[in-house]
Amino acid sequence: NAGVTQTPKFRVLKTGQSMTLLCAQDMNHEYMYWYRQDPGMGLRLIHYSVGEGTTAKGEVPDGYNVSRLKKQNFLLGLESAAPSQTSVYFCASRGTEETGELFFGEGSRLTVL
Amino acid sequence: GQNIDQPTEMTATEGAIVQINCTYQTSGFNGLFWYQQHAGEAPTFLSYNVLDGLEEKGRFSSFLSRSKGYSYLLLKELQMKDSASYLCAVRDSNYQLIWGAGTKLIIKP
Numbered sequence: 001n002a003g004v005t006q007t008p009k010f011r012v013l014k015t016g017q018s019m020t021l022l023c024a025q026d027m028n029h030e031y032m033y034w035y036r037q038d039p040g041m042g043l044r045l046i047h048y049s050v051g052e053g054t055t056a057k058g059e060v061p062d063g064y065n066v067s068r069l070k071k072q073n074f075l076l077g078l079e080s081a082a083p084s085q086t087s088v089y090f091c092a093s094r095g096t097e098e099t100g101e102l103f104f105g106e107g108s109r110l111t112v113l
Numbered sequence: 114g115q116n117i118d119q120p121t122e123m124t125a126t127e128g129a130i131v132q133i134n135c136t137y138q139t140s141g142f143n144g145l146f147w148y149q150q151h152a153g154e155a156p157t158f159l160s161y162n163v164l165d166g167l168e169e170k171g172r173f174s175s176f177l178s179r180s181k182g183y184s185y186l187l188l189k190e191l192q193m194k195d196s197a198s199y200l201c202a203v204r205d206s207n208y209q210l211i212w213g214a215g216t217k218l219i220i221k222p
Contacts, residue, residue: 040121041214042117042200042211042215043156043200043202043210044212045209045210058209098163099144100144100161101158102148102158104155105155106154106155107153107154107155
């Protein structure tokens with residue numbers, strides 16, 4: 001049972017380059033999220049999706065785009081990477097239960113030089 | 114603004130009990146969560162409180178007081194593997210999670 005899988009796990013970019021992070025979940029969850037985690041700060045929501053074909057902005061959406069063409073996949077794109085986007089990125093998903101427990105991927109460590 | 118406060122770091126001894134506090138000010142309240150995150154790994158769910166009182170789950174318990182905007186996570190019979198960061202998060206009126214910065218718990222033999 002894979003749960004939530006993120007690729008790649010590590011990536012180094014130069015300023016201005018673009019890249020896409022892929023998140024895949026096999027739990028048939030409706031809700032998917034992209035967070036970034038920086039030292040000394042709580043997880044911050046970048047974008048989220050409440051179902052296939054839908055996306056919405058979170059707390060820190062600038063510089064990122066997302067797509068949810070298939071229910072199981074949620075892609076996070078950086079069109080022109082900046083050093084401020086150096087971070088650890090986590091994808092998460094949840095079902096529709098009241099508890100709303102989040103299931104996280106292993107994280108993707110991105111460094112922008 | 115919305116705010117979650119928890120201590121940055123705590124130290125405890127193997128076999129002892131530790132209490133990690135979390136205070137919050139949010140726009141509405143729809144539940145409070147505790148997650149555990151080992152260094153270099155993903156957060157994993159520990160507990161969920163939506164009503165006042167204590168929820169016990171094995172060695173871990175979580176308490177909530179909505180009137181005080183306060184929760185704590187109680188860890189008993191500490192083991193070395195409990196060394197991790199503990200994240201407090203509150204679900205607001207928009208059903209979005211607001212996260213604290215986490216408490217790094219160091220367990221000493």
